[in-house]
């Protein structure tokens with residue numbers, strides 16, 4: 001999604017803006033631009049395509065300024081083009097605006113402005129806001145108030161930064177539904193849509209909340225609500241280093257993040273396992289344990305990969321706690337008038353903590369009195385802040401658009417929540433201890449799987465030209481099949497579908513011929529024999545089979561084309577291991593196709609629009 005960065009201070013902002021934009025590239029974008037204001041000029045430089053292209057243009061101009069804003073745009077209104085790229089400007093080129101989000105009533109605002117003589121050059125909703133602010137500037141002669149008045153007319157979502165030639169000592173920033181954070185430095189301040197963009201300069205940050213607007217100067221800032229009430233903002237210390245957001249010698253973030261999973265899983269469970277008591281310790285849930293355990297129902301709501309984690313969570317929670325669980329796409333949940341009561345606990349899972357649909361679903365559940373529990377990776381993200389209680393997954397920054405280590409850490413945290421609640425219900429001490437002992441063996445088992453990287457790369461080589469893939473699994477491994485298919489389609493652009501293995505005979509079996517690769521997740525669990533029968537059915541129709549099996553399996557290799565053997569663990573935790581070969585398979589197929597795995601086309605890392 002779009003990215004925002006801004007600087008006001010004593011240094012030249014140009015390299016700072018470019019570096020910030022590069023750190024936001026992972027979010028997905030299709031054009032980029034910067035706007036600077038200094039004592040002699042107001043300049044906007046924009047390009048379609050990558051920040052590296054923008055950098056070439058900027059370098060030709062030799063621009064220096066201590067006030068500037070930069071943006072990466074992910075097209076919503078109007079195609080990716082220089083005209084549609086941000087910053088957008090007022091008619092006399094003295095006011096620059098960058099915007100994340102969507103102005104829903106832009107068409108009626110535009111009509112009103114056109115009737116007053118305003119001319120538009122782009123197809124964007126953002127340009128409307130630039131002119132609207134300009135109109136109020138003419139009335140109020142004060143940038144802060146002009147932005148505030150303009151925003152009061154806006155319906156929709158925004159994270160914005162505005163600079164103005166006649167008030168060159170400030171950046172105005174405001175937020176509603178799109179993340180925005182102020183970076184507090186020494187004699188310099190920053191604004192960004194994501195802390196990654198400013199972490200190289202400061203670890204002191206201030207999160208703007210919805211309906212807040214800030215006036216940011218070189219050496220101080222203050223904030224108000226859009227309704228003009230003063231507010232005091234707290235400064236937070238971010239615990240993240242620049243090393244964590246670089247590739248660390250790997251060719252892609254995605255591979256780095258797959259390879260990091262032993263460490264990220266360790267971090268997700270560190271300090272949270274109490275072996276003697278056979279229980280997990282989750283500080284974020286303290287005081288809410290009984291309310292969760294006594295819930296009449298647990299609903300899990302999320303999108304994409306996080307939704308797949310939710311499906312595994314459903315199996316875990318129902319098996320061990322006996323509480324009925326429903327899993328909902330956040331995008332459906334928010335609009336279908338769901339029946340939610342104060343006796344429900346709703347778990348919202350989101351890596352970024354900024355997904356617009358998930359955030360809106362949370363607001364809906366909160367309104368209806370349910371307990372909202374956030375499971376997020378990004379500390380201080382909107383979902384983490386809006387939920388009443390929650391657990392961070394502590395997977396570390398995930399930059400690759402395809403979620404990998406966040407998924408396995410989400411599963412791990414769901415297992416910890418399950419254990420905590422189950423021990424308050426019927427799970428006895430030895431069974432709780434067994435789960436903890438299994439959790440403690442996970443990281444070494446992950447390392448064993450990661451050593452299969454070369455084997456999986458060779459298998460991948462045989463499927464680069466495939467047009468379709470089927471992924472089949474049962475029980476706990478059905479959501480893994482969905483996740484394997486999603487990973488492949490999003491980075492390799494190969495059509496892939498995940499199904500419960502037994503559903504194959506109700507339709508997808510018609511697709512099987514000698515061109516159809518079928519990936520089976522066939523673990524030695526309660527449904528193993530049934531999955532073997534499904535493998536036989538595919539074999540009989542000459543499908544090409546890749547099977548993920550347990551190390552001690554000696555039944556399946558006769559039936560399939562490729563076997564990937566992975567260590568065994570208890571059923572609840574098996575998805576954490578069985579998904580890793582699927583992540584590697586998708587990665588290698590995409591790389592062999594020459595595709596940009598970290599920034600796949602049309603995708604964004606955090607989807608902050610509906």
Ligand code: M6R
Pocket residue numbers: 303304305306307349350351352353354355358401402403404486490603604605606607
């Ligand atoms: O940040 P979130 O976990 O809320 O994101 C949800 C989805 O947008 C995300 O999982 C998406 O499906 C990924 N690209 C999957 O790899």
